[in-house]
Amino acid sequence: MEKLKIVIKKYWKIYLAALVISAVCDLIGTVKLNIGVGTLTLFPMVFAVIFGGLLGPDIFKVF
Numbered sequence: 001m002e003k004l005k006i007v008i009k010k011y012w013k014i015y016l017a018a019l020v021i022s023a024v025c026d027l028i029g030t031v032k033l034n035i036g037v038g039t040l041t042l043f044p045m046v047f048a049v050i051f052g053g054l055l056g057p058d059i060f061k062v063f
Contacts, residue, residue: 021051 008015025044033040054060 017055018052021048021055025051 025047028044028047030044031042033042
């Protein structure tokens with residue numbers, strides 16, 4: 001149990017960011033784009049991956 005507390009204390013920013021990203025992406029919901037003969041559907045997980053990548057060390061350097 002001590003080890004878990006240490007890990008949570010060390011990585012709390014990442015856990016908080018994951019919670020916020022998942023909440024925002026859930027609020028965005030599914031986006032459907034009509035493309036000619038078909039429809040392109042973007043699910044919230046796609047947005048979560050994009051937002052998570054943007055918060056990484058290469059672009060905004062949050063973590």
